[in-house]
Amino acid sequence: MPFKSIGLADPLVQGILATGYTAPTEIQSEAIPAAMRGQDIIGCAQTGTGKTAAFVLPILNRLCHEKTHKKRRIKSLIVTPTRELALQIEQCIGEYGRFLSLRTVTLYGGVSITKQLDALARGVDIIVATPGRLLDHIQRDSVDLNSLEVLVLDEADRMLDMGFIKDVRRIIKTLPKKRQTLLFSATMSSEVKGLASSILKSPRVIQIGKQENPLDTIQQSLIYVEKEQKMALVLHLLETTHMFSVLIFSRTKYGADKINRKLTQANVQSVAIHSNRTQKQRQSALEGFRAAKFQVMVATDIAARGIDVEGITHVINYDVPNLPEDYIHRIGRTGRATATGDAITLVSTEEKKAIQMIEKFIGCKIRPRRIEGFTPVPGTPPVGHASGGRGASQSIHPLAKKSKRRNTSSAPRRPGRKASPTRRRGPSAKRSRS
Secondary structure, eight states: OOGGGGTOOHHHHHHHHHTTOOSOOHHHHHHHHHHHTTOOEEEEOOTTSOHHHHHHHHHHHHHHTSOOOSSOOOOEEEEOSSHHHHHHHHHHHHHHTTTSOOOEEEEOSSSOSHHHHHHHHHOOSEEEEOHHHHHHHHHHTOOOOTTOOEEEEOSHHHHHHTTOHHHHHHHHHTSOSSSEEEEEESOOOHHHHHHHHHHOSSOEEEEOSOOOOTTTTEEEEEEEOOGGGHHHHHHHHHHHSOOSSEEEEOSSHHHHHHHHHHHHHTTOOEEEEOTTSOHHHHHHHHHHHHTTSOSEEEEOTTGGGGOOOTTOOEEEESSOOSSHHHHHHHHTTSSOTTOOEEEEEEEOGGGHHHHHHHHHHHTSOOEEOOOTTOOOOTTOOOTTSOOTTTTOOOOSSTTOOOOOOOOOSSSOOOOOOOOOTTGGGSOOOOOOOO
16 A cells, blocks of 8 residues: 555655655554544554654644744654654654655754754744653743644653653643644553553554563563672673673662772773763763673663663663662663563662562562572572562562563573564664664
């Protein structure tokens, strides 16, 4: 089925054809007509299926039929979790809308806000933004969202994984209640469903492909070890286990620097990222980690909100997080898309109660693991009790479901994504999924 038959405007079809695409993917075939009819949409499909074009094309089609006023008003807002995704969506809008006279601005942190303020002052039709920087502009009164007609929440599951739920809800409170809302996600946990039910009206639900549990691809384990032995254990794991790209979480900024310093002294290529680092330093660290210049990145929970790196093989909780929700956010950095990953938590005597809280929150026990050469702390549970939902009580947290775990430490590998067989049939932003 060609794009023309969906009912898109001729200038838009010309822009699509100029990119080399001729036919829509499955998610696009179902979502675009529904969005053009003004319906709210929940779109769930895996990476590489063309979700970006599924919301960009209806927005462009809507705007190309509206009169362009001398003073442009913001008609569409697309909220996405990372700077990289925001830039890719902006590129997508530019390519498909090349024959339309529309203005788009991308708002994200880590750069000067001045140029963004200037662009907003000149007037724009579409905003693509990350939650934090958009809130900065809302607080400055530099964005006027009173005329907003369409809201898109892109990668909703990742926004929740990265801890942006409160920011998203704050943004939504500032928007007109009469609007069209489109929510797209690779997975549909109870958290995402809860968000959708609170902001969408009688949505059309579009499910493409098999729905999988986000934690099915993550093997979780606990290592009970005395606090003073943790660094020696980390170095032992790095030396004896196939760990290509490792994210280590520390509870404090001081702790992150200390861990990074000891790793560097042991000739491990490591870098630390936390709120005391400048944006330039944090961006440089992230780029180095993505490019495999660093094997290890040490981070705090707050700094980790901006970490969206593809191919993280292992997450190590050097310190057990204080909040069970932070545990989910941390381990969600590995096992992205079709890749597999390991989440290892180091537990000292004083951290046992925190682990009990986490297990209660996720609704299942986490498998203990013994490492030869390291004496576990007194009272360590025997290896082999229930893990990942097997033999555990009914899940409390939506991400904790019964599933078979895959051991990812036995052979070297580099996680990747399977290409969608329909990817070349329709527009799809080339995203850096992590």
